[in-house]
Amino acid sequence: NMQNQNMNLVLSTDAKPRLKWTPELHQRFVEAVNQLGGADKATPKSLMRVMGIHGLTLYHLKSHLQAYFSLFLKYRLGKSQQSENCTDIKQEAESLQLQMEVQRKLHEQIERHLQLRIEAQGKYLQTVLKKAQETLSGYGSSSVGVELAKAELTQLVSMVNNGCPSSSFSELTETGTSSLKYVERKQMRGSMESSLTSSESSGRKEEKQPMHKHGGDPEKKRSSSPISDGICVEQPISKRTPTQRDKSGQHLRKSGLLDTIDLNRKYQNDIDSGPKAWNSYYNKLFLVMGFSFYLLLLFVDLALCSSWLQGRTLPHMTSDVNEVSGKSFDYIVVGGGTAGCPLAATLSEKFSVLLVERGSSPYGNPLVLETKNYGLSLLQTDKYTSVAQSFISNDGVPNLRGRVLGGSSAINGGFYSRASEDFVQKVGWDKEAVMGAYQWVESRIVFKPELTPWQYVAEFSFLEAGIFPYNGFSLEHIEGTKVGGSVFDEWGRRHTSADLLEAGNPNNITVLLNATVKNVIFREKGNRNETIARGIRFIKSDGNSSQTYDAYLNQAENSCSWGDVILAAGALGSPQILLLSGIGPQKHIKNRLKGVGKGMKDNPGIALLADSKPKNFPPEPPKVVGIADHFKIIIEAGILPISLNATVMPIAAKLASPESEGKLELNSTDPRENPSVTFNYLAKEKDWARCVKLGQLLERVVRSESIAFFLGLERKNELMSTEDELRKLCKKNVRTFYHYHGGCSVGSVVDKDYRVYGVKGLRVVDGSTFLESPGTNPMATLLMLGRYQGIKILEDRN
Incomplete structure (x- = not known):
């Protein structure tokens, strides 16, 4: 007292x-x-x-802390702006001084620097061309394109050595143009990106080799934090390629030619004062740039021919069912989605793998690969061919599923965050092996994102709402506000699970696209009448034909050494295929397994829209997340398109571990049709209570000072005050977070090694095996699971 x-x-x-x-x-x-x-x-x-x-009390401290934190943010932003202003003034003064110095020395140094640049460029061209000649010399001469490329390279090397006469260059350019005509337009459009990716990946493999030479497992040598400074430990493809080239050449192009052109524009008077010297300079400059341009054309030509010259880094992909029909493989993976691609890549290290995907390739599709088109692929759905397939659950909630190589990792928000340690322990996975699998994924397709203004605002609004502490950038599932990883790189390109196929042995993988698996083929053996998976039966996905085709597992003398049919078709696809194959709960089904299609769950959520009118911001995926109420509530914000020219700014929250569950049943014997699924959102009273708390938190975020200031709105302090109003909000606005799971749960349908009970040679490895959705988003753990289970299978075979 x-x-x-x-x-x-x-x-x-x-x-x-x-x-x-x-x-x-x-x-x-x-x-x-x-x-x-x-x-x-x-x-x-x-x-x-x-x-x-x-x-x-906590009541007093919470309100006072929120007010104090708002003032703290304003103070910090004010100090930052003052610091930036001082820095700008200093930089302007330094820039003026530098310009005066450059102007004084420009004429004295330009000829000397130009000569050094031309010599360096010539050496660089010689080195690259000789390497290209050596590469071409290792291949046969049956191809006309290869012969033309060899002749052009020889002529170009001679020209570089003799001083690069402009007339010869003109002739060579015409020859190069004619050689490009040998490449069909269709091949140029379809294979440009995969071919260039092949070249980039070759550079990446060379980069990794020294790690293996020193012995030991390279994955164990990685640090526990595989991401730093905005890039991967192994740099992303879009950044990795330039760094593998001659650094002096890169420095020449960036700080040499471009800086010189910039100086020419700034000091036009100096150019006019010495026309003869500058005419000579421009002749030499454009000559060097001309050779660089021709070299680029030549490399594009070689890249288009890379499938002839050096095989594919990406595996062979085909939509021709006749290439696969009747053939046998060591393993068959059904579903080229988030878990299926890393699983196939891992198994291909030692065995032949058939990867069957019901959709098309993501490569060359800007709606999938470019950040600026985020969300547009979800607006353009059809029955058979779109990359996203829409369905409506029996609850009346619209939903989507991926139908493209890469699965949902090709159409989602790309947010990457690991599962919690409690989840890993509960499932029974090996902790060290799980971390190794996570890092294998992260070193290839995960990046530290740069926050946009809207994401900064979301971050501040979460903190204003009391979602503490602030954890900065983290891949771990920890309570508070944090920035997660992303599969979008700094160049605005999405990296899907399909990119992980490059990490496998491309000679051992066959990817069959636009084919939908109808059922698993079984055979009976022995007196015990055992059921053994023998292969798969599939049809074309286009809907034009119901003709079936078969592919088989390789047979061996010892049946125990056979491979497996592995279902990785997702929480809807895998239980659907089991039911179509005669495995399920119905009495008339031969292989009765009660758990198939049971325990279906989806994380219910609600969203409130920030009023951005009359502004129309470009689409952007979420990069910041708030984790509250002992990991039970997860909140994030993004910008979604509602048409080609309009966007909305939803702030959405979900219940992380709902108790309500439903079921999945067949709707048709056609595997291209969606099954019938019920999730029973908010059927349990505990879920209702949590949704009320979720609504309260969501309102505090939406009405924060940060969001009001960003949108230029007047802040409204009043919140919904009654539980009934919040219950109505939950009931009216319940939506999916696309994190549905279950239907083939561990312990009910599959064992701890993901083998289907009662059937040999059949496994399920995807989100249908989860009892709850891991982490903030399940994508990271599904990517990890494919790698983790692939390694376990290889170890068991050994």
Whole structure:
């Protein structure tokens, strides 16, 4: 009591007593905040513990902390702007001084620098051309395109050595243009990207070789944090290719030619004063640029022919069912989605693999691969061919599933975050092997994102709403506000699970596109009448024909050494295929397995739209997440298109571990049709209570000062006050987060090694085996699961 009197603590007698914050009490509060590491680290509970004042409650501290944090953000932003202004003034002064110095020395140095650049460019061209000649010399001469390329390279080397006469260059350019005509237009459009990716991946493999030469497992030598400074440990494809080329050549192009052109534009008077010298300079400059352009054309020509010259880094992909029909493989993976691609890549290290995907290739599709088109592929759906297939659950909630190589990783928001340690322990996975599998994925297709203004606003609004602590960038599933990983690189390109196929042995993988598996083929053996998977039966996905085709597993003398048919068709596809194959709960089904199609769950969520009118921001995926209420509530914000020319700004939250569950049943014997699925959103009372808390948190975020300031709106302090109103909000606005799972759960349909009970040679490895959705988003764990189970299968075979 004496302590409270000294601090002038004044409380009312209300149910939620008000508190008068005296200067002494506020100073005590500030000291406690600083002791805990600042306003972005302190929490109401930790403050109450540190301050130790009787009568002070979490209610008082929470409201005061939010107000203090808002002031803290404004102060920090103000200081940042002041610092930026000072920096800009200093930079302008330095720039003026530098321009004066450059102007004084320009004529003295330009000829000397130009000569050095031309010599360096010549050496660079010689080195590259000789390497290209050596590469071509290793292949046969049956191809007309290869012969022309050899002749052009020889002529170009001679020209470089003799001083690069312009007339010869003109002749050579005409020859190069004619050689390009040998490549069909269709091949140029379809294989350009995959061929260039092949070249880039070759460079990446050379980069990895030294790690293997030193012995040991290269994955174990990686650090526990595989991402730093905005790029992967192994650089992303779009950045990796330039760094493999001659660095002096890259420096020449960037700081040499471009800087010189920039200086020419700035100092036009100096150009006019010495026309003869500058005419000579331009002749030499454009000659060098001309050779660089021709070299680029030549490399494109060689890249288009790379399938003839050096095989494919990406595996062979085909939509011709006749190439696969009747053939046998060591393993058959059904579903080239988030888990299927890394699984196939891993198995291909030692065995032949058939990967069957019901959709098309993502390569060459800008709606899939470019960040600026995020969400547009979800607006253009049809029955058989679109990359996203729409369906409506029996709950009346619209939903989507991936129908493209790469699966949902090719159409989702690309947010990457691992599962929690508790989840890994609960499932029974090996912790070290799981981390190794995560890092294998992250080193290839995961990036540290750069936040856009809207994502910064989302980050601040989560903190204003009390989602503490602030964890910065992290791939771990930890409570608070954090920035997660992304499969979008800094150049705005999406990297799907299909990119992981490059990490396997491309000679051992055959990818069959636009083919839908109808059922698994079985055979009976022995007196015990055992059921053994023998292969698959599939049809074309285009809907024009119902003709069936078969592919088989390789047979061996010892049946125990056979490979497996592995279903990785997703939470809807895998139980659907099992039911179509005669494996399920119905009494008339031969292989009765009660759990097939049971335990279907989807994470229910609600979303509120930030009023962006009359502004129309470009689409962008979420990069920041808030994890609250002991991991039960997850909230994120993005910008989604609703048409080609309009977007909305939803702030959405989901229940992480719902108790309500439903079921999946066949709707048709045609595997191209969606099955009938019911999720029973919010059927359990506990889910209703959590949804009310979710609504309260979502409102605090939407009505934060950060969002109001960003959109230029007046902040509204009033919130929904009754539980009934929030229940109506949940019931009316319940939506999916596309994280549905279940239907082939571990312990019910498959064992801990993901083998289907009662059937030999048949496994399920995808989200249908989960009892709950891991992490903030399941994509990271599904990618990991494909790699993890692939390694386990290889170890078992050994």
